[in-house]
Amino acid sequence: METRGAKHGWRRRELIGATAGLGAIGALPGLARAAGGDPVVDAPGGRYRGMREAGLSVFRGIRYGQDTRSRRFQAPLAPQPNRDVHDATEFAASCPQTGDRYARQSEDCLFLNIWTPGADSRAKRPVMLYIHGGAYSSGSVIDPLNYGDKLSAHGDAVVVTVNHRLNALGYLYLARLDPHFADSGNVGQLDLILALKWVRDNIAAFGGDPHRILVFGQSGGGAKIATMMGMPAAKGLFQRAATMSGQQVTASGPLHASERTRSYLDAVGVSESDLSPLLAMPVERLIDGLGAVDPILGGHVYFGPVLDMKWLTRHPFWPDANPQSNAIPMILGNTHDETRAFIPPDSKRVRGLTWENLPARMAPELRIDILPEWVVAQYRGHFPQMSPTDVFYAATTAGRSWRGQIIEADRRAEAGAPTWVYQLDFQSPIEPNRGAPHMLDIPLVFGTLDAPGSITGTGEGARRVSRQMMDAFLACARTGAPNHAGLARWQGYTLPNRETMIFDVNSKLSDDPRRWQRELFARVPYIQPGT
Template sequence: MQGRDIKRGWQRRDLIGGVAGIGAVAAIPQLAKASDDPTVDAPTGRYRGTRESGLSVFRGIRYGQDTSGRRFQAPLAPAPTRDVQQATRFAASCPQAGDHYADQSEDCLFLNIWTPGADPRAKRPVLLYIHGGAYSSGSVVDPLNYGDRLAAHGDAVVVTVNHRLNALGYLYLARLDPRFADSGNVGQLDLILALKWVRANIAAFGGDPDRVLAFGQSGGGAKIATMMGMPAAKGLFQRAATMSGQQVTASGPLNASERTSAYLDAVGVNRDHLSPLLSMPVEKLMSGLDAVDPVLGGHVYFGPVLDMKWLTRHPFWPDANPQSNAMPMILGNTHDETRAFIPPGSEAVRGLTWDNLPQRMAPQLRIDILPEWVVAQYREHFPQMTPTEVFYAATTAGRSWRGQVIEAEARARADTPTWVYQLNFASPVEPERGAPHALDIPLVFGTLDAAGSITGTGAAAQRVSRQMMDAFLACARSGDPNHAGLGTWARYSVQRRETMVFDTRSGLADDPRRWQRELFARVPYIQPGS
């Protein structure tokens, strides 16, 4: 799952030079005259957006009330109004550690829409994106997440959503104070409220509320996997796609309570008197995010909680939740996940030798397995690999792929419509990264030359991007990702483990990482944060 700092370095890069085609970004949007700006009459209000490059774009549409006066409580829908609401600029992102997003506020329940046209008769497929950053950071204001290319390419409506994160969205206080019965999952409830807004209003923007694909990368995918098992989300989206983001099990209430205690100690609040949490500056709340996690170590984990109110069972344990088994779903991962958040020049990797590899690798595997044995197995099976290559292959297989394999297996056993992909296309811009975590974001959005992308804008990147965009669009449109520009993508089964490998030459493969999958299947998988 995407950590607090994974993408920050990439997203501060200068914009890569644009080229014509699917990956091109206009330096300055082609804005229409103000008099031509679109105004949409929707059930919950009237919204004025902008006309850009043939699309109607609405930024900063409020779907929930300001949360600053309702910390740790379920969100409320905004009061209806017939006044024209300006939807011409991105609204604030949720407060979080760091200064990557200049505009941060607890008043952050806003969404953005890109549509080819606001004709209620159009009934276009809807793709709703939930950002990564685990459950603690991130925002859809990043250029990688802009929906213009995807909407224009597929004649679809694209929606992106911000919501509460970290302690504001997932601090579990329910066992300490009945006022906060919803606190462990209010970030999820924000997303459910956004989906309800889409259900009620998206037809006015040209979308079909009965063809909504919820898709998300890293933490965004995990949030979707969690919602697939939340009764409150039932029926609000009809298809799902997760990109390197799984949620097999949620945080247990006892472990979540231990994390709450560590956080309260960090911000100086007594467990028997929580009222100071409601009035202290949000900056003080953010300072507590550096508390040490009493279960995992490192910064304190925040995520959905098995609170027996909103989340009454684990998302994919002991099986795939029957609530969503009829839902078509795409599950994907990248070939070199951990090359994103363990940089090649980091202390963990720099100076790797066969002698120090087990010790360096052990904490990054996130499972209890004998690292010396793992190294020996890799050296025997892949004698051409270097210590660095073994480090990344093993940490990716042991840490980042297990959840996806478990979810895919669970859905296959339930005979569900499930398609699995593996992104092998390697970055030509930073070849030392291979195909890292988050590389599929610009490929699916078509934002190849946006700030933060390392896909490059060459013919190969554009071809892979087109294949992935069309697959997600096809799934949104019909519930099946197959399309004319890609060879047959068979459903995933336990017998063959059919996987679409996206690369310079994409194609279907059976169980493409079988040896590594079987190696790590010897030990139990425990979702980090559970």
């Protein structure tokens, strides 16, 4: 599955300002001057030629791990030392996945990208490393929403984005069937850990401070970060964290993971007594197998990190916040209308909603075992102005999307860990029926308001919220706390106050803004979806 196309900036871009300041650039430690003005960085891991774009030095497609095609389901390996100058001017391949959103896909996908105001090893700028969403099965950082140019330029920071193995390639748990694949259930996580090691060892040459690394990620990216906070192999590789609508309270249990593996093996026609065909079959067939039925949840088979007792030896946030990471400052955020992104307003489940059919349609989307008729009655009594559609989205967001974040924040507060919580209430002016859906905070934090796929608009309200969110994440990366002059004092999250920053046109701090809905769903146990 290695195809090539001109999509999302695959092809070399026109140089902008390539000849500006060449004398100064040539004098910077670690930065050489290439013909035509392209920056060449001499780092411990290799020499990399990037591009000058709008005042930034940009490096795309830097290899941090060896080709995984010959190492399926095994831990990644660092690249072999090589002092040749590596061309870092185009995005590399994304991990194979269903669909054709990303034109170039390959198992050889362990690459990262860097935007820096200048590759001066003396600069010691804060580093912001982004991990993409798409659960654990899809996604890529080559999406324009994730481009780091505006964030880097706005905050004088080094922005890094990372691709890694996904779905069966990153999380198929084979260890109980064959001990040769002892790492298999978590190799996607191990890819990210290897990327962080590369950044630790090399980012100074790009102007970054290896002692001020913030990892941030949205949806599945946030869940991967929450998981790494409980992985001993990740200890010390980052100093701050921020998750955006992405939590991982518990990992996948090894028994459930094994049941999913069996369903997947049936789909690709491989016997659990002989896994060797998995190593030889075309990657397209491995991806086709992702349509296998999940024996636990129904729907397509779930992949995610596994409590394998090797790389992950306890759940990230159960029964408490893993003490390994309690000293790490952390931002936790969600949007006001998460499920308006997953379940379109014109979908069959929402179209024609009435008070009579609402409980039945809502029940499977709550993802918890609670009496839906009772939930509807409670919402109607407390929010009489809500329509059936309003209740559908409010209840599914509160029951399905908020609970993991509330649990993580509460556990960290109990441990006295430095934590700041936000809720994004800013409503999309482009698609008002979506409200403040899942993913809306990506362009706001990156400043990519005008990128394809953004529904924030570019009006003053969106620009204001974006500046506040960008500066908060940058401040956390720089100092370990998100406070800055353009935002009301953001108090750390404590119990029982549950201080939460409400990001909107008029942002404000609010105590326990979800209290009624939080208490409603706290009546039933929370089970992390997929685990």
